Amino acid sequence: MSGYRHDPAAIRALVRPDAVHRDVYRSQELFDLEMERLWRDTWIYVGHDSQVPNPGDYYSTEIARQPVILLRDDQNEVRVLMNRCAHKGARLVSATHGHCENKLLRCPYHGWTYRLDGSIRTIPMKAGYEGTGLADTQNGRGIASPPAVVNYRGFVFARLNPQGPGFEEYFGGSLTSIDNLVDRSPEGRLEVAGGVLRYMHDSNWKMFIENLNDTMHPMVAHESAAGTAKKLWAGKPEGTPKPMAIEQFLPFVNGYSFFDQMGVHIYENGHSYTGVNFSIHSNYAAVGEYETLMEQAYGAQRARAILGEVRHNTVYYPSLTIKGAIQAIRVVRPLAPDRTLIESWTFRLAGAPAQLLRRTVLYSRLINAPTSVVGHDDQHCYRAIQEGLAAEGNDWVSLHRNYSAGEGAQLAGNYNGTSEISMRAQFRAWQRFMTGEPAR
Ligand code: FES
Numbered sequence: 001m002s003g004y005r006h007d008p009a010a011i012r013a014l015v016r017p018d019a020v021h022r023d024v025y026r027s028q029e030l031f032d033l034e035m036e037r038l039w040r041d042t043w044i045y046v047g048h049d050s051q052v053p054n055p056g057d058y059y060s061t062e063i064a065r066q067p068v069i070l071l072r073d074d075q076n077e078v079r080v081l082m083n084r085c086a087h088k089g090a091r092l093v094s095a096t097h098g099h100c101e102n103k104l105l106r107c108p109y110h111g112w113t114y115r116l117d118g119s120i121r122t123i124p125m126k127a128g129y130e131g132t133g134l135a136d137t138q139n140g141r142g143i144a145s146p147p148a149v150v151n152y153r154g155f156v157f158a159r160l161n162p163q164g165p166g167f168e169e170y171f172g173g174s175l176t177s178i179d180n181l182v183d184r185s186p187e188g189r190l191e192v193a194g195g196v197l198r199y200m201h202d203s204n205w206k207m208f209i210e211n212l213n214d215t216m217h218p219m220v221a222h223e224s225a226a227g228t229a230k231k232l233w234a235g236k237p238e239g240t241p242k243p244m245a246i247e248q249f250l251p252f253v254n255g256y257s258f259f260d261q262m263g264v265h266i267y268e269n270g271h272s273y274t275g276v277n278f279s280i281h282s283n284y285a286a287v288g289e290y291e292t293l294m295e296q297a298y299g300a301q302r303a304r305a306i307l308g309e310v311r312h313n314t315v316y317y318p319s320l321t322i323k324g325a326i327q328a329i330r331v332v333r334p335l336a337p338d339r340t341l342i343e344s345w346t347f348r349l350a351g352a353p354a355q356l357l358r359r360t361v362l363y364s365r366l367i368n369a370p371t372s373v374v375g376h377d378d379q380h381c382y383r384a385i386q387e388g389l390a391a392e393g394n395d396w397v398s399l400h401r402n403y404s405a406g407e408g409a410q411l412a413g414n415y416n417g418t419s420e421i422s423m424r425a426q427f428r429a430w431q432r433f434m435t436g437e438p439a440r
């Protein structure tokens, strides 16, 4: 089907309370509209401020298919600028990250230079612009910025549309997952550790986002990887020290009741997390020295509360997913209806023992990396959906699990962990933003 652009009713009809039309994963027109509406009107993750630790450092990326630069200016403030020269529009930086020499950005085409706040510093042969009126235009004012940028405890988000929900209004209580991740540092600070693992998925971005709180798949899709680890570990004599890799693999093949009782929490606007009661991260071996440092920093009671919160995946719809209990995040960069770049970042908890970082790095390598043995189980399934949905004869994708007709529109709250309610909530948000209805 096509013709969605001017037909909100047709978009609305793609989402039923308990199912979605296969076009939402396949249509180029809907993908374009997602970038122009959902991804432009909501708060999209740009990067972490520790990716640009020193004044002049930059990181370049794209949000909603628009090139942007995350930058630390000479006042030590983290900014987001559009990666577009004010003159004829050349992209200013091409590298994914680097440093601006002499506190200046310099366009590679005609050499206009900019201060780190985006204002114009010099234009070659400037006299040629006298009396032309350039100074009174947008071009004369320098590099544009997204109209709304927030640095929340190191996590930098931008909204490209001047109109739209406020940051706190949009994310609401889901920000407690970022709080818990940052509070796990005895110094209350995270640092990106090493570079980024980029993992190209040949599937629609929503499959990844939906899968984050899909707990009916691990025991099936990850049976080959985690099931093998389980077999290897079975029958080891009591007291054998459990390798970290085994500790991380085994919970993926826990039974259905484990994932069901784990629980899922739903917020407005498509955000959610699994691990209300416990999670696959609950039984990692304690690092005694770390707990002592946490108690010294926060007091025994508060330290216990922080470490007792072991959420599994939190979805900051539509662009960011975090695993607070293991200090890893994955960022969604949609490229086409069937092409999505997933960035996987690993964090060091400032002031925590090195053992914690080793655990995180191992997890990223085993579970989230392109070379992992868990992540590509998922990738295989996403691709399988992308190909399967080409089949005619049934236009609908089922999201019925634990649906009841009285579910209504307000979904915030706790539910059993294997419910597909997180996906239904995502699509309700999708429907609202794609048809121009306001955020909740
Ligand atoms: S396009 Fe940048 S200076 Fe001309």
Ligand SMILES: [Fe+2]
Binding pocket: 217, 218, 221, 222, 374, 378
């Ligand atoms: Fe998975």
